[in-house]
Each structure stands twice: as structure tokens, then as C-alpha cells.
Amino acid sequence: MSETGTPEEQQKKKSFFQRMKDGLSRSTRTISDGITGIFIRKKLDRATLDELEELLIAADLGIDTAASVADAVGKDRYDKEVTPEEIRGIVASEISKVLAPVAKPFAIDAEKKPFVVLMVGVNGAGKTTTAAKIAAKAKRDGKSVMLAAGDTFRAAAVEQLKVWGERIGVPVVTTKVGGDAAGLAYEALARAKEEKTDLLLIDTAGRLQNKADLMAELEKIVRVLKKLDPEAPHATLLVLDATTGQNAVNQVEIFGKIANVTGLVMTKLDGTARGGILVAIAQRFGMPVHLIGIGEGIDDLQPFDADTFARAITGAN
Ligand SMILES: Nc1nc2c(ncn2[C@@H]2O[C@H](COP(=O)(O)OP(=O)(O)OP(=O)(O)O)[C@@H](O)[C@H]2O)c(=O)[nH]1
Numbered sequence: 001m002s003e004t005g006t007p008e009e010q011q012k013k014k015s016f017f018q019r020m021k022d023g024l025s026r027s028t029r030t031i032s033d034g035i036t037g038i039f040i041r042k043k044l045d046r047a048t049l050d051e052l053e054e055l056l057i058a059a060d061l062g063i064d065t066a067a068s069v070a071d072a073v074g075k076d077r078y079d080k081e082v083t084p085e086e087i088r089g090i091v092a093s094e095i096s097k098v099l100a101p102v103a104k105p106f107a108i109d110a111e112k113k114p115f116v117v118l119m120v121g122v123n124g125a126g127k128t129t130t131a132a133k134i135a136a137k138a139k140r141d142g143k144s145v146m147l148a149a150g151d152t153f154r155a156a157a158v159e160q161l162k163v164w165g166e167r168i169g170v171p172v173v174t175t176k177v178g179g180d181a182a183g184l185a186y187e188a189l190a191r192a193k194e195e196k197t198d199l200l201l202i203d204t205a206g207r208l209q210n211k212a213d214l215m216a217e218l219e220k221i222v223r224v225l226k227k228l229d230p231e232a233p234h235a236t237l238l239v240l241d242a243t244t245g246q247n248a249v250n251q252v253e254i255f256g257k258i259a260n261v262t263g264l265v266m267t268k269l270d271g272t273a274r275g276g277i278l279v280a281i282a283q284r285f286g287m288p289v290h291l292i293g294i295g296e297g298i299d300d301l302q303p304f305d306a307d308t309f310a311r312a313i314t315g316a317n
Contacts, residue, residue: 182220249284263288290303
């Protein structure tokens with residue numbers, strides 16, 4: 001972590017690191033304790049490197065990352081005494097190298113009025129909560145925000161967004177259950193344009209049982225949005241639940257095909273030992289990762305920072 005900025009900024013950065021560390025503690029324990037177990041009072045050799053590689057695969061980092069990290073750790077260190085701290089530091093810096101190219105802040109272009117964001121992902125991934133968290137942050141930053149409850153299939157999803165809207169003071173555009181999601185998206189964009197809203201977040205349904213239907217629905221939403229603004233949606237965020245591990249990888253594959261995903265948000269990194277999946281996804285798809293969810297609270301969505309994440313998940317100092 002760089003020590004630049006005012007003491008206040010440094011403090012903020014530190015507490016963020018601490019919160020992320022706390023959130024990721026289950027994932028960290030797997031990797032950090034695993035490294036201690038392998039390398040304590042041992043020389044580095046093929047067997048310990050193989051064990052390290054297995055540990056990283058078990059921690060969901062993916063086969064490619066695990067292999068390249070083990071190679072980097074082994075380089076020039078064969079038959080030398082190493083400490084777990086040293087290994088954690090090297091693993092962290094290798095993970096950081098994988099993550100750095102994909103860590104991109106989520107930017108709302110003030111030139112686009114409204115900046116339209118489509119939230120996609122399977123049911124339960126955290127789309128609705130994430131939309132509310134982004135809305136709350138934008139509002140705090142002085143932007144006017146609107147939410148659209150595009151998951152018209154589930155009354156609970158619409159209700160949930162309404163509750164969030166009330167809590168954070170943001171209007172929520174809804175329609176009746178079973179209503180046309182594209183029609184709702186159109187209506188929301190028309191209203192947001194009229195009211196000169198800065199940011200419009202559109203929640204969508206996430207039924208993956210019928211991919212063709214889901215694709216048709218998402219395409220239709222995009223088509224009608226373009227009638228009002230040819231550049232909309234300006235961002236399509238795929239929300240992924242870290243606790244689902246390898247399933248999250250499949251979801252990137254599927255949604256990458258059916259929606260023009262521009263960036264990823266990974267939720268529920270707190271309370272899971274599978275946080276490494278973010279690294280596997282970064283390595284495999286190279287898609288921008290904007291934000292991570294480390295809790296259910298409104299402030300528990302944080303910008304994704306490669307180095308901070310890599311150090312937190314490995315327990316490196
Ligand atoms: N612990 C934790 N829980 C989260 C996080 N993000 C979302 N959740 C919880 O996950 C659950 C599902 O989130 P929703 O926002 O309802 O998910 P969704 O994708 O909109 O799902 P549907 O509404 O079913 O379509 C809720 O109980 C959220 O509070 C997170 O980062 N950490």
C-alpha cells in the first residue's frame with residue numbers, strides 16, 4: 001500500500017484494507033495457513049512447490065495461476081531455506097500481477113445523461129443489493145440517481161428494490177409482476193432523461209434455466225433503450241457470487257455470450273473461503289473487475305484494487 005496522501009486519506013485506506021482483510025479472512029486462512037504448513041522449516045524443492053500448487057488450486061485460483069505462481073516462487077530458490085512470510089510475499093506479488101490488468105475503477109461518465117447501467121447475473125448473486133449500493137454511493141457523491149426494477153418476474157425482487165430505494169432516497173421505477181421488462185426499461189430511461197438524472201441503474205431477471213428466453217429479454221431491453229439513446233446501456237455489469245466458486249466461472253462464460261458485459265462485480269467475498277475464484281476469472285477472461293462486495297451493508301461495496309486484494313487474500317504483510 002502506498003503511503004501517499006493526507007493522514008486522513010491514509011487512515012481511510014488503512015481501514016478499508018482492514019475491512020477487506022476481515023471480510024476475506026476465510027479465504028486468507030486457507031492460503032496463509034496452507035503456506036505456513038508447507039514451508040515451515042523446510043527447504044524449497046519440487047515436492048514443496050507441488051504442494052503449494054495444489055494448495056492454490058484448492059483455494060480456487062485456477063490451474064494456470066497456480067502453476068505460474070509456483071514457477072515464480074521456485075525461480076532461483078531451489079534448495080534454499082525460505083520462510084512462510086517470504087513465500088506469502090511472493091505469492092501476493094504474483095497474484096497482484098494477474099489482477100492488475102483487470103482492476104479498473106467503475107467510472108460514471110458525467111457527459112452521458114443519464115449514464116445507463118444494466119445489472120445482469122443469476123438470481124441471488126447480489127444484483128439488486130449491488131445496484132442499491134452503487135446508487136447510494138453515487139448519491140453521496142452528489143449525483144441524481146434512479147433505479148428500475150427490471151426483474152419483473154419476482155414480486156420479492158421488486159419489493160426489495162423499493163425498500164432499498166426508500167432507504168437511500170432514490171426513486172424506483174416499477175411495473176406489475178410479470179410485466180414487460182423492456183417496457184419498464186424504456187419508461188425508466190424516458191423518465192430519467194426528462195428529469196435529467198445522472199445515473200440510471202436497471203436491475204434484470206437472472207433466470208438461467210432458459211438461456212434463450214433470458215437472452216431474448218436482455219436483447220429486447222437493450223434494443224428499446226437504444227431507441228432513446230443509441231449509446232445505452234453505457235455499462236453492463238455482471239454480478240457474480242464468490243461463494244459459488246467454479247459456477248461463477250461458468251456464469252462469466254454464459255453471460256459473456258448473451259450480454260455485452262463490460263465489467264464484473266464480485267459479491268460475498270466475506271464469509272467464503274473461495275475468494276481465489278476472482279483470480280481464476282481474471283486470468284481466464286481478462287474482463288475488467290470494478291467492484292467487490294464484502295458484506296451486506298450499504299458501504300460494503302468497494303472499488304477493486306489488485307495489490308490490496310492480493311495481499312489480503314494471501315495474508316502477506
Ligand atoms: N455477505 C454478503 N451478502 C451479500 C453481498 N451482496 C449481496 N448479499 C446478499 O445476498 C443476497 C442476495 O442478494 P440480491 O441482491 O437479492 O441478489 P439478486 O441477484 O438481486 O437476486 P434476486 O433478487 O433473487 O434476483 C441478499 O441477502 C444480500 O444481502 C455481499 O457482498 N456479502
